[in-house]
Amino acid sequence: MSVRVRIAPSPTGYLHVGNARAALFNWLFARHEGGTFILRIDDTDVARSDPEFERDILDGLRWLGLDWDEGVGVGGPHGSYRQSDRFDRYRQVAEDLVATGRAYLDDRSPEELDELRRRAQKEGKHPGFYIRRPDREATSGVIRFSVPQDAPVTFDDVVRGEMTFSPEVVDDFVILRSDGTPTYHLASTVDDVDYEISHVVRGEDLLSSTPKHILLARAMGAVPATYAHLPLLFGPDGKKLSKRHGDTALRSYREAGYLPEAMFNYLALLGWSLDAETTIFSRQAAVEAFELSSVSKNPAIFDRDKLDWMNGEYIRTRLTTDEFAARARPFLERGLTRGLTADEWARFCEVAALVQERVKVLSEVVDQVRFLFEDEIGYDERSWSKVMKPGAEQVLEEAARRLEAVDPWDSESIEAALRAMLADLEVGARKGLQPIRVAVTGSSVSPPLFESLAALGRDRTLARLQEARRRLASGSDDTLR
RNA sequence: GGCCCCGUCGUCCAGCGGUCUAGGACGCCGGCCUUUCAAGCCGGUAACGCGGGUUCGAAUCCCGUCGGGGCUACCA
Numbered sequence: 001m002s003v004r005v006r007i008a009p010s011p012t013g014y015l016h017v018g019n020a021r022a023a024l025f026n027w028l029f030a031r032h033e034g035g036t037f038i039l040r041i042d043d044t045d046v047a048r049s050d051p052e053f054e055r056d057i058l059d060g061l062r063w064l065g066l067d068w069d070e071g072v073g074v075g076g077p078h079g080s081y082r083q084s085d086r087f088d089r090y091r092q093v094a095e096d097l098v099a100t101g102r103a104y105l106d107d108r109s110p111e112e113l114d115e116l117r118r119r120a121q122k123e124g125k126h127p128g129f130y131i132r133r134p135d136r137e138a139t140s141g142v143i144r145f146s147v148p149q150d151a152p153v154t155f156d157d158v159v160r161g162e163m164t165f166s167p168e169v170v171d172d173f174v175i176l177r178s179d180g181t182p183t184y185h186l187a188s189t190v191d192d193v194d195y196e197i198s199h200v201v202r203g204e205d206l207l208s209s210t211p212k213h214i215l216l217a218r219a220m221g222a223v224p225a226t227y228a229h230l231p232l233l234f235g236p237d238g239k240k241l242s243k244r245h246g247d248t249a250l251r252s253y254r255e256a257g258y259l260p261e262a263m264f265n266y267l268a269l270l271g272w273s274l275d276a277e278t279t280i281f282s283r284q285a286a287v288e289a290f291e292l293s294s295v296s297k298n299p300a301i302f303d304r305d306k307l308d309w310m311n312g313e314y315i316r317t318r319l320t321t322d323e324f325a326a327r328a329r330p331f332l333e334r335g336l337t338r339g340l341t342a343d344e345w346a347r348f349c350e351v352a353a354l355v356q357e358r359v360k361v362l363s364e365v366v367d368q369v370r371f372l373f374e375d376e377i378g379y380d381e382r383s384w385s386k387v388m389k390p391g392a393e394q395v396l397e398e399a400a401r402r403l404e405a406v407d408p409w410d411s412e413s414i415e416a417a418l419r420a421m422l423a424d425l426e427v428g429a430r431k432g433l434q435p436i437r438v439a440v441t442g443s444s445v446s447p448p449l450f451e452s453l454a455a456l457g458r459d460r461t462l463a464r465l466q467e468a469r470r471r472l473a474s475g476s477d478d479t480l481r
Numbered sequence: 482g483g484c485c486c487c488g489u490c491g492u493c494c495a496g497c498g499g500u501c502u503a504g505g506a507c508g509c510c511g512g513c514c515u516u517u518c519a520a521g522c523c524g525g526u527a528a529c530g531c532g533g534g535u536u537c538g539a540a541u542c543c544c545g546u547c548g549g550g551g552c553u554a555c556c557a
Binding site for chain 2: 008009010012042044045048110113117120121122123124125126127128129141142160163165166169170171173174176177178179181183184185187188203204205206207208209229231232234236238239240266269270271272273274275276277278279280296297298299300301302303305306307308309310312316354357358359360368383387415418419422428429430432433434436437438441443444445446447448449450
C-alpha cells in the first residue's frame with residue numbers, strides 16, 4: 001500500500017511552529033517512503049477562517065521547503081482540497097449514518113447536556129457518559145455519532161504502540177452542527193477516507209480523539225488509516241507551545257532572519273534524531289534516515305538558544321559570503337528603512353564576510369554595519385566612558401594625522417599606519433585602538449577595525465575622529481545615545 | 482473529577498538486559514587565540530524522579546508511586 005499523508009491546518013491563525021513541525025514530519029515520512037504528501041485546508045470553522053492565514057500557511061510551508069504533491073495550490077485527483085467546498089459531502093455522510101442508525105438527531109438543549117455532564121462527573125464518570133441516544137426522537141438539532149458500546153477501540157499507534165480505549169469514555173460526539181456544518185471530527189475523517197490517507201501523523205493532542213475517527217471511518221465502511229501521534233511542542237514553561245510563549249508563528253522566525261534550512265534542521269530534531277551524534281544535517285540526509293517509528297514519545301521544549309546557535313552555524317558554514325550578503329540585503333534595507341545605493345552595497349560587501357561570522361540571525365546585520373550608512377551615529381554611552389580615558393585624545397589626534405596620509409586607503413595600509421602609531425606612542429592595541437573604534441562606529445563592539453575604516457572611507461573616518469575629539473574637548477554629552 | 486500520554490544532564494537527542502565509570506548537541510563555567518565582539522580550539526559542569534519486583538545482571542522488562550502534560554465544546 002502506498003503512503004499517503006496529509007497536513008490539514010485550519011486557517012484560523014498564522015502557521016504555528018507546532019504545525020510546521022507536524023508538516024515537516026509528514027513530509028519526511030512521505031519523501032522517505034516515496035509516498036504522497038497532501039495539503040488540505042481544514043476550514044470548517046467558517047467564522048474564524050481567513051484567506052490571509054491560508055496564504056501564510058502556504059507561504060510558510062514553501063519557505064521551509066515542504067513541497068506538497070496534492071492539495072490546495074497544486075490540485076490533484078480528488079477535486080477540492082478545501083473543506084469549505086465539501087460541506088454537501090459531509091452532510092450526506094452524516095445523513096447516511098443517521099439512516100443506517102449509526103448516528104442520530106439530537107435536540108437537547110445546552111442546559112440539559114450540562115446537567116448530564118455534571119451528573120457523570122459527580123459519579124466519577126467520563127463527562128459524556130450519559131450523553132447517549134435519548135429515548136425521544138428528534139427532528140432537528142445536531143447529529144451525534146452513536147458510539148457502539150459493545151467493544152473497546154484498539155489501534156496500533158506507530159509512535160506509541162498499542163492503544164485501547166473503552167467505549168464508555170468515547171462520547172457520542174457531534175458530527176454535524178445544527179446549522180448543517182460539519183465538525184472537525186466528521187470533515188477530517190471523511191476526507192481521510194475519501195482521499196485515501198494511509199497514515200494520519202499529527203500531534204498528540206488528538207490522541208484521545210482517535211477512537212472517534214476510527215469508529216467514524218468504520219461506520220463509513222472504510223478501513224481506518226494508521227495513526228501516529230507526535231509528541232507536543234512545549235514552551236520554556238513546559239506547557240503546550242502557545243501565544244503566551246511569544247513567537248509561535250513561523251513567519252516571525254522568517255522575519256527575524258532565520259534561514260529555512262536551519263529552521264528545518266532544528267524542527268526535525270524536536271522529537272527525532274538522525275543518529276546518536278549528528279546535529280547538523282541536510283534535508284536529503286533527513287529524508288534518507290527518517291523513520292516514523294523512531295520518533296520520540298517525549299514532548300519537546302522549543303529552545304530558542306539552540307535554534308540561534310544552529311542558525312548562526314548555518315549562516316557561517318553553509319553560506320558563501322555572496323549568498324550571505326544577498327540574503328542579508330533585504331533585512332539590512334528594512335533595518336535602515338531605505339534602499340542601498342550601488343556604492344553602499346559595495347561598502348557592505350567589503351565587510352560582509354566579517355559580519356557573516358558574527359550574527360546569529362539576519363536581522364542583526366544592520367546593528368553591525370549601521371555606522372557605514374548613517375552619519376548621525378551617536379555614541380553608546382557605556383562604550384564612550386569605557387574608552388575615552390586620559391590619553392584617548394592623543395590617540396585620536398595622532399590617528400587622524402596618520403590616516404590622512406594613508407595610501408592606498410585599504411585595510412592593509414590602514415593597519416600598517418595604525419600599528420606604527422601604536423609602536424611610536426608605546427600604547428597597546430587595546431588602549432590605542434578602542435578609542436578609534438568608538439569614535440568611528442559609536443560602539444566598543446563592531447566588526448574588525450581596519451576593515452571597517454577601509455569600508456567607511458577616508459573622509460567619513462576623519463570626520464568622525466574630528467567629531468569625537470570635539471566632543472572630548474567640550475566634555476559635552478549632547479551626542480550620547 | 483474522568484480518560485489518555487510521557488518521565489535519561491537546565492534543554493534537545495542517543496541508549497532498546499551485560500560493551501554505561503551513561504554518549505552527542507545547545508546552554509553554562511574556565512582556558513587558549515585576539516584590535517572590540519563574535520567565531521574557532523581545548524577542558525570542565527551536569528541526568529537515568531522515587532519505591533518495589535523479575536533477572537546471575539536493569540537506564541533498559543513489570544507493578545506501584547510521585548511528577549509533568551494532553552483531552553474532556555454545536556474549536557480545530
